[in-house]
Amino acid sequence: MFITDIWTVFWRDWIVLRRRIGRFILSRMITPILYLITFGWGLGRNVEIYGGNYLDFMLPGIIALNSMNISFSSVSSPVNMSRLHYKTLDEYLIAPISLWSYIWGKVLSGTLRGLISSVIIIFLGYLFGAHMVVSGWFIIALTLNCLLFSAFGFVAAMVINSHEDLANFGTYFLLPMSFLSATFFSPDKLPAAIQLVVELLPLTHASYALRIIGLNGPIPWGSMGILCAYMLAFVVIARWALHKNRA
Numbered sequence: 001m002f003i004t005d006i007w008t009v010f011w012r013d014w015i016v017l018r019r020r021i022g023r024f025i026l027s028r029m030i031t032p033i034l035y036l037i038t039f040g041w042g043l044g045r046n047v048e049i050y051g052g053n054y055l056d057f058m059l060p061g062i063i064a065l066n067s068m069n070i071s072f073s074s075v076s077s078p079v080n081m082s083r084l085h086y087k088t089l090d091e092y093l094i095a096p097i098s099l100w101s102y103i104w105g106k107v108l109s110g111t112l113r114g115l116i117s118s119v120i121i122i123f124l125g126y127l128f129g130a131h132m133v134v135s136g137w138f139i140i141a142l143t144l145n146c147l148l149f150s151a152f153g154f155v156a157a158m159v160i161n162s163h164e165d166l167a168n169f170g171t172y173f174l175l176p177m178s179f180l181s182a183t184f185f186s187p188d189k190l191p192a193a194i195q196l197v198v199e200l201l202p203l204t205h206a207s208y209a210l211r212i213i214g215l216n217g218p219i220p221w222g223s224m225g226i227l228c229a230y231m232l233a234f235v236v237i238a239r240w241a242l243h244k245n246r247a
Helices: 002-018 019-047 056-088 089-093 099-127 135-157 163-180 190-202 202-214 221-246
Strands: none
Touching: 002 019, 002 099, 019 056, 019 099, 056 089, 056 099, 056 135, 056 163, 056 202, 089 099, 089 221, 099 135, 099 221, 135 163, 135 202, 135 221, 163 202, 190 202, 202 221
16 A cells, blocks of 8 residues: 555656656756766866766766756655645645655655656766766665655755745755765865865765766765665655644
C-alpha cells in the first residue's frame, strides 16, 4: 500500500512531465551548453588543474550544480503553488495516503527530473570532448544529490509563504553554493574560515563525489555518507513541516 501510494503521487507528476518532455529537455540544454562553451572551450583549453584538463574537472561540478537546481525547483515551486494558491495540497492531505507517501512521491518526481537533466549534460560533455567515467557509484552519488535537494525543495515549499520569498530563498542558499561548492574551482584556495563553511555544504560533497568517481578515483565514502545524512535529515524535516501544515 505504501509503495502504491508513492507511485500514485509520482505517476501524476510523470504524466505532466511526459506531456512536456520535449520542452523540458530543450530548456535544460541551454545553460549547460553555455557553461561548456565558456569554461570548457573558452577557458578550459588554456587551463590545467591537478595535471588534467579543466573541462574534465569542471563537468562533474556542473552536473552536481544542475542536478541541485533542477531537483530543488521541480519540487519547491509546484508544491508551494499547490499549498498557497491552487490549494490542491489539501486534497492530498485528506486523501487516504500517508504523509510519507506524498513526500516520497514528490521527492522521487524531482529526482527523476534531476537525473534526466544530468543525462543531457553528460551527453553534451562527451560531445565537447570531456573524459569522464559514468559508473554505478557515479549514478548512486548523483541520485543522492537529486534526492537530498528534492527533499530540501519540499522543505522550502512548506515553510515559505510566498512565491517571491521562495525565489529569494534560492538566491540566499542555492546561489552561494553554486559558486563556492567545488563546482568550478577547488575551495582549497579560499580563506580557512570560508573553507570550513564550504566543507559543510551538501553540494560540495556532491561535487567531490562525482569528480573523484568520474575521474576513476576511489569511492569517497565520507562524502557519500554526508550526502545520505543530508538526504535523510531533509526528508525527516519535510515530514515534520507537512504534518505541521496539516495541523
